[in-house]
Amino acid sequence: MELLDQTVDDSVFTQHESEVRSYCRSWPTVFTRASGSWMTDTTGREYLDFFAGAGSLNYGHNNPIMKAALLDYISDDGITHGLDMATVAKGKFIEAFTQKILAPRGLDYKIQFPGPTGTNAVEAALKLARKVTGRESIISFTNAFHGMTLGSLSVTGNSMKRAGAGIPLVHATPMPFDNYFGGVTEDFGWFERVLDDSGSGLNRPAAVIVETVQGEGGVNVARMEWLRALSELCERRDILLIVDDVQMGCGRTGEFFSFEEAGIKPDIVTLSKSISGYGLPLALTLFKPELDVWTPGEHNGTFRGNNPAFVTGTKTIEHFWSDDSLTKEVHAKGEQINTAFTELAERYEGISTRGRGMVRGLVFEESATASKVCASAFGAGLLAETSGPSDEVVKLLPALTISTEDLGRGLQIISDSVKEVIG
Amino acid sequence: MELLDQTVDDSVFTQHESEVRSYCRSWPTVFTRASGSWMTDTTGREYLDFFAGAGSLNYGHNNPIMKAALLDYISDDGITHGLDMATVAKGKFIEAFTQKILAPRGLDYKIQFPGPTGTNAVEAALKLARKVTGRESIISFTNAFHGMTLGSLSVTGNSMKRAGAGIPLVHATPMPFDNYFGGVTEDFGWFERVLDDSGSGLNRPAAVIVETVQGEGGVNVARMEWLRALSELCERRDILLIVDDVQMGCGRTGEFFSFEEAGIKPDIVTLSKSISGYGLPLALTLFKPELDVWTPGEHNGTFRGNNPAFVTGTKTIEHFWSDDSLTKEVHAKGEQINTAFTELAERYEGISTRGRGMVRGLVFEESATASKVCASAFGAGLLAETSGPSDEVVKLLPALTISTEDLGRGLQIISDSVKEVIG
Amino acid sequence: MELLDQTVDDSVFTQHESEVRSYCRSWPTVFTRASGSWMTDTTGREYLDFFAGAGSLNYGHNNPIMKAALLDYISDDGITHGLDMATVAKGKFIEAFTQKILAPRGLDYKIQFPGPTGTNAVEAALKLARKVTGRESIISFTNAFHGMTLGSLSVTGNSMKRAGAGIPLVHATPMPFDNYFGGVTEDFGWFERVLDDSGSGLNRPAAVIVETVQGEGGVNVARMEWLRALSELCERRDILLIVDDVQMGCGRTGEFFSFEEAGIKPDIVTLSKSISGYGLPLALTLFKPELDVWTPGEHNGTFRGNNPAFVTGTKTIEHFWSDDSLTKEVHAKGEQINTAFTELAERYEGISTRGRGMVRGLVFEESATASKVCASAFGAGLLAETSGPSDEVVKLLPALTISTEDLGRGLQIISDSVKEVIG
């Protein structure tokens, strides 16, 4: 029998895998195949995926365009594992990325492949910022999420995840993200005040690291003027600005980079998740050429040259980023979600909505409700997850390529689930 | 024209990629295809690969057995990206790993997928050790290499790589690796003395992290009795023992785990590199069940469920680890290398050799010589790299599956290169 | 010739003493004798001392009451150096302190003698707070000053002084002191928000350390309601409250402890400077009995039992703190200063005043002016110093026992100096 038609007993996971596992607890079934926005479990049941690999599957599962290229590459014995050797697959990716992504946006970045995950990209960004400036301290924001390795974890807000470090996480100071006080306080009032004040006790920062939309933090959206003001503040004070675009990049908010709309040019940018376009591990750290002070080999990583990911990533760029049609689609579908969520927010008390492009949150005053809505949606065949410090937000990250019909279907399931839970 | 038959200009890499790149400087050509122990560049020239992705390609490039399974899986729309959802591909991997690898060796480990790289596995191991013990300090060894993210880097010896952190790396204290003093000093004399002495100033350690053979550190081989003594020391003093088997596991030294020969059972084990068997990113952190104190989601990672890697990894286990034939092969080929290297050591002054299984080093008193030998070998079509604190060691990590003819051919190239350089 | 009638050449100091010296640069003369509020230099010139040893001489120089007791004690071969042995001098001090200071105020504190300086007292307080709570992080306030040893320095705001550490100062996070935003922002808005938010990234604090009036920080006065709110916040959230009363205690603000007026009872209190009443080194760390978790000898210090200081300290308590007459005097003289300063603030633009009791600041918008005023005053025979992050405040700390005539004389000198500098 074919592998994908076999079954696996639940006990395989519960007995042998660590208690650290999480998503499989929310979605208690065994999945086997997937295509586009749909996943199938071993009983043949289909699920509409509104989580998209936490933003790693912006083009859906197993998109046929990349799939064909990937099969060709593997069949033809293209190099799979290449450390940081020069390869055709890597060269073509760099060409596509510089010509189709960077150049048209007026971005002149050097590219580092720091290891194939978001946290590798963030660690490289922090190391570089500290090396360039000779300072140790980093400014992060409330409810930020940047990764699980020690450097990234120290700039991450979630207290449960921080506790996992087992050592005090230092060298980072949180500042209020946009709208942290509900708009009643001046933006950067506290941040600028302590920077100005030589007696404030704040260690002078090497860099600020920011997400334009905090996905894990609860779909908190920074306004464009806030991002611009942050960028200007950093420039004025000789602090490097790192935009962590691991989850919000690759079109999630509409444009390729989530910061484009604000018209800013960060000093350092991290990308991962959807950059391979197929769910294959890959990550990039981008930075202005004058910051490229690395010594050869000073940061490395066994899987930094994941060549199959270069192949699918290149296809993604060629296919989706040669014009602005995907961007337009994202804005339209984002509006479709927004409309549905706004209706819910108007219909029920204790619900609000926020988001940008195709990352949208349905926020519940009563935080337990969000999990119940997701559980109900799972029962109806929809995969959605919560986020936020108290898991109070139903977070939607559908594939950008989802059909409007499927999108509508999923939104209806959510609407029904809300009704079931709080109606 | 097919992707793999295209050319890429050198300037793509030199202009756009960060100065941090390293291997592509030693091997200045553009590779395109690879199979078994051979890589081909865009000019059609073939290279015999004695580096095997720094130990990530123990079964050679694009091994046809795993390749077939991988193509099937992708063609059939098997799940590519699965976070930590339960999937058939993952379930089958866990089954194979527990039944064919762990059970026969009497190892009862829980499995964590901490993110798909070695450094993720090490970070998870360190976090867990600290959480379990409530202590912060880790003992590492001179010339250790464990990774580039902040936690792993703090237990890594190389001063150039440490400097890249940009912050003081603390919470770790180095101890002398086996034979650090050329055998004249009692094993663990210093380590035990400072543990015994409540006035020594050593913070009580949560764990010891050790490689059985230090690959990056210069092919330093720990004796079995040293490893046993270390294990006993840790047990006696309630310190957790972490064996980082990222490079030396998966058969590199003969047995699946490099610590088997010593008869020890570490508390925590890390695996990555060759665990997928195909060069696809995957990593495991294994630990005794009583250490599984993780809270759900306390450590996570977007690509921790790299399903194609599960598929090839499962095939690897089924094909190579159902009997001891590969282990025997590794010992035999290891001896073949050893014989060749011993001859060189006897023929020339200032050369010695060390190693275990199929990780072998040719050590040059004059450290610059090692790089010259590798450069000469590259000219003759062989890929080999140096290691050690002064890059004084030519380190051999051929595919375990290399034919004895190819192995002999490569050893001849090295012999010729040594002659050319110092002859 | 008598010692005190001899001269010393300036070069003794400039050639042999470190560049770190500071006050002797502002007041470039060689002092020899002192009495009450007056210091005399080797030329016989007299200076009115409005700095009082940075608050160490609340009862003036060489107060005859303590002087007599001190001379008796020394003449009679009372123990000078007693480590932490039980001595009559220490016992009498403890009796006086508990009966006349603590008991009437309803304070039930255990007393620790942690070493004879303020920074010793602060270090002990921080260590104890961390030990009791098992947490590492401390909340300090903008423009705080707590001392120069590493623990105290990490909770001190001044960036120049922090830079002297030579290592990154971590484990402390600054919060805005009262009125940091000119009253436009809600008290503790930021602090409570990040404590409430489990995703804020703030490490949960062991303790808050606060001065009721920040002397070094620029005579920043916390309002009573702010102190009460802080105390309630700490109690509500199980965070220890440390009041550093090293400079503001011993009657500087009127009552013995500066926090009495607010009606709060801190968990830990530090005292030093004027506690011996004679300028002799002595320090106390006070804490609630349930916090006394020290192991014998866990914190020690060679000079923690400075017995001559106990003798003068006891006299101080008996003489000055048996009724409320000194408190009343302080309030009256404080008002005298305030009146004079308010007049200046009204007469000149760019000047304001703030303070409490007998710590008062004259604040100059143009920061360089403050130093010029002090220099001019020195020329006229008055010792006063600046404070604040930009040295923009003329800080007055006269002896509490100064006569109203001398106080008036000094205020006139300041008034004249202001006129000279900015008039």
Place this chain on the structure above:
Amino acid sequence: MELLDQTVDDSVFTQHESEVRSYCRSWPTVFTRASGSWMTDTTGREYLDFFAGAGSLNYGHNNPIMKAALLDYISDDGITHGLDMATVAKGKFIEAFTQKILAPRGLDYKIQFPGPTGTNAVEAALKLARKVTGRESIISFTNAFHGMTLGSLSVTGNSMKRAGAGIPLVHATPMPFDNYFGGVTEDFGWFERVLDDSGSGLNRPAAVIVETVQGEGGVNVARMEWLRALSELCERRDILLIVDDVQMGCGRTGEFFSFEEAGIKPDIVTLSKSISGYGLPLALTLFKPELDVWTPGEHNGTFRGNNPAFVTGTKTIEHFWSDDSLTKEVHAKGEQINTAFTELAERYEGISTRGRGMVRGLVFEESATASKVCASAFGAGLLAETSGPSDEVVKLLPALTISTEDLGRGLQIISDSVKEVIG
């Protein structure tokens, strides 16, 4: 009734003073007067003091020479508290110290008064070493004791005292003190090896801090050749050498500085304890002029100018250090102790002795014995204390000025106590 003839109830201390108190537990009585080597309690009982304020009373209690000068100074209203203002008392001290102590020894040090305790002096030394070198890490030695504030504590060995920090103590790495392995291991073998090895994982140190004899650590005596080798090692490798002479300076080992005999010139030296000669708090940090990179006020301290201590300290220098008679006396009396201790070591099994000058230890294999001997001696009217990681050493620090009769009397008490306890 005179203060010194009054009694104090035990409960004053047990009820009101913190549990942290220590010496008063070993010597459970209330002391009142002291003179020379004798202390008297409130019952009139006299005790022979062989501890001398842990080395703070090298010239005995209340030495009449300094006493007279002190009484004169106080009577004459000499300045008591002077911050770091230039005063006659301070100037005369600097003159005496540079002319009589530094110049004759060929030492050209700048003098810093960093606050009046040993730990202040050490903190200033560490800060300066880090500032000068731009490095963070410090090398300390096993069983070192340098103080209780966070910087000093991080280079202190005792695990109980370290635990009091409540935070992980980092930035310091212990190395084996002389004879740590009983002479079987090459001096500095481990230290030099890890410095040589760029892959060792040791952070490059700013400085080494060392005591020539570790008093608290158990009277561990460094050989002169070991100290010279350490000094050469530091010079060769551009690491600053700090000698902490807080306890062993001021003649304790014979010469004024304990490092003189080795013929070395440390980069930085700390002094405190006996520098005032009368038990008054005072401390000095000395350093080579080229290291004087302090910014004015970058390190300060309220009691750094303890003028009465300058007065007695100056007298000490004039009286005791104008010729080598005290040095000779110390050597002779040291020999007297050594003879007595050697006899005990020869008479009883499980006893050995070590020491230098007038710091001598009687070392018991059975560690509990040492405390019993001290308790027995206290019963017989002698004050002596234990030291060492297990309190296994009876440590003798008599006044350097003790008469040979008193010395003999005390040694007899110890001999009797040993006999009583183990005989």
